[in-house]
Amino acid sequence: MTNRKFSRLSLNTEIEVIPKKVRKKVIKKEAVEPSLEISKLNRELKEIYKNGDGSMPNMGNFEKKPQKSFLRALFWLVFSCSFLAVVAWVGFFVLPGNAKFSEDDVVLEISGQEKVVAGSLVHYRINYHNAQNIVLNKTNLEVRYPAGFVFKEASVNPTNEQQDTWDLGNIQGGVSGFVDITGYLNGNFNDKQSLRAFLNYYPSNFNSEFQKVIVFNSEINSLPLEVNIEGPSEVAAGSEVELIINLSQPATPIKNLQLVLDSAGVFSYTTSSISPNPKIKNTWDLPEIVEALQIKIKGSFNSNGEDASKIKFKLISWPDEKRTGEGFVWLEKEIAYKILKNELAVSLAINGATQDFSLSPENDLNVSLVLKNIGSLTLKNLQPRLFFEAPSFNNKSILDWSNLTDIADGEVTGEQVNDNTRKGVIAWSSKNIGILTSLASNKEVRIDISLPFKTGKNVDLSQFTSYLASVWGEVKYNVDEEKVLSTGIIKMVINSDLSFESRKEEIKNSTNKDYYKISWILNNSFHDLKDVEISGNWYGDLLWQDDKLVVPAGEVNYDKEKKNLVWKIKTLPKDLDVVALQFAFVLNTLNPSQTDLSSKITIKATDAVTGEEIVKVVEGFKLN
The missing domain is CATH 2.60.40.1530 (ntegrin, alpha v. Chain A, domain 4)
Structure with a gap:
């Protein structure tokens, strides 16, 4: 095999030509073309890299030169930022008189x-x-x-x-x-x-x-004043106690104060030296305090099975006479009491109610007082009493004492509490009820009485300016020593004496059909009323007689499709004691199975004095 020698090519060295015999063996026609291309490339490289005199540079001595374009860009960036900063400084601090805001x-x-x-x-x-x-x-x-x-x-x-x-x-x-x-x-x-x-x-x-x-x-x-509360530390369940609230004299007069008793259901007051707020239970609106003020509150505690109890007094102040919101709490004082258990249980109910309720002068007071010996010892010489406080005028009560019903025939006495309130007392002893001499264990005594109100038929109710009444009971008895036990107070709001009467007159008209002339009559004489509404539905094939409608006050609307009649009166003064609405129907055809001409009649009104809603429902008309 023939040895071949290769030498390093340089840009000024000619390419060695391969011997002819070898070319025949290994190189084909296509292999000649790359050699020509290389020659051409060499010539072009020489043209690019040759020096000015035609000689070639030494390729091993190249040096990298700094990039002037980067420095130029950096310079312009720094210059631009500096210029903008100067412009901003001039705009904010130089132009407005060299003043800097802070x-x-x-x-x-x-x-x-x-x-x-x-x-x-x-x-x-x-x-x-x-x-x-x-x-x-x-x-x-x-x-x-x-x-x-x-x-x-x-x-x-x-x-x-x-x-x-x-x-x-x-x-x-x-x-x-x-x-x-x-x-x-x-x-x-x-x-x-x-x-x-x-x-x-x-x-x-x-x-x-x-x-x-x-x-x-x-x-x-x-606080601008001092408040002290006095009372016993031990109380007998049901017995009357007295709480005393002392307010010191302030340096300047104080208005818009209110005393609130949070009794938690264990204390019921019977009387107080100042009038309570008629609309908020256990609340007293204090008069302007110029000098020292003492308030006395009497009532009784209920044990509710507990040996101890707490009540809380609050003194509330308002910035002005409007008394909007809840006010500000100046004082909040809690008082703890030890409750002593009794041998006697006493309960009181009025018209079946044992809590406060509302009524009108047309309602009698049906009162039941029950005494029961719950101890093991015999109780002796029991002396029960019932107390009634009610509105009065000219020293005469709104209660009709002349028509009192009392089978036991207790002794009745009376006294004037203030200009607008009178108290009546019924007392019983063994002279009236024999068992009161000695009441054995587990034995009880029940006393029932009925006491009506005076009505607009026998007195001018508008003369009575108050509308609050209250009833409570008290029992004295002996077991080793004399004790006194009181019931809780039942308070009543006396609303106006609104009454309603509905009349029907049936006649034959000119076509021999049944013609019904209806009258709705309102009576009221105690308080002014507002938002009065009387409504009822009518049944059968009835024809409304619009020309027969007589409206004394307010407005009437009859819905012919629903057959609903509504009479509304915005205000009804007590001086206008009787108003009567008249209207009529014609029975077009008779349904043999029909028995009712109308539904029950509903009467609603708001007492303008007490603020309470009065609702009454009376029977409607039968067809015949």
């Missing part, structure tokens, strides 16, 4: 009393200061008062009806000012009340509104 240089402060007596006069001063050269445009001060604050006056007149906004205009640089606010601050005892101030403004070099906010807290840490 929110920290807008100062807002509040000074006032941090500790406050409930309901007392307080003073707030709101200071503002523009500590820079920037003008604050369209500046206004807004204040959010504490919940119990009542505005009195300010050193600068407010610019709105709510008296909580001040227009301060444009505040120049370096200018200060203040607004003094005076008012009465009320709140729950030991609570903090917050006054918030908002300063809204537009800096002269901004188009946006800015706001400065500050809060000032005042704590209600004392």
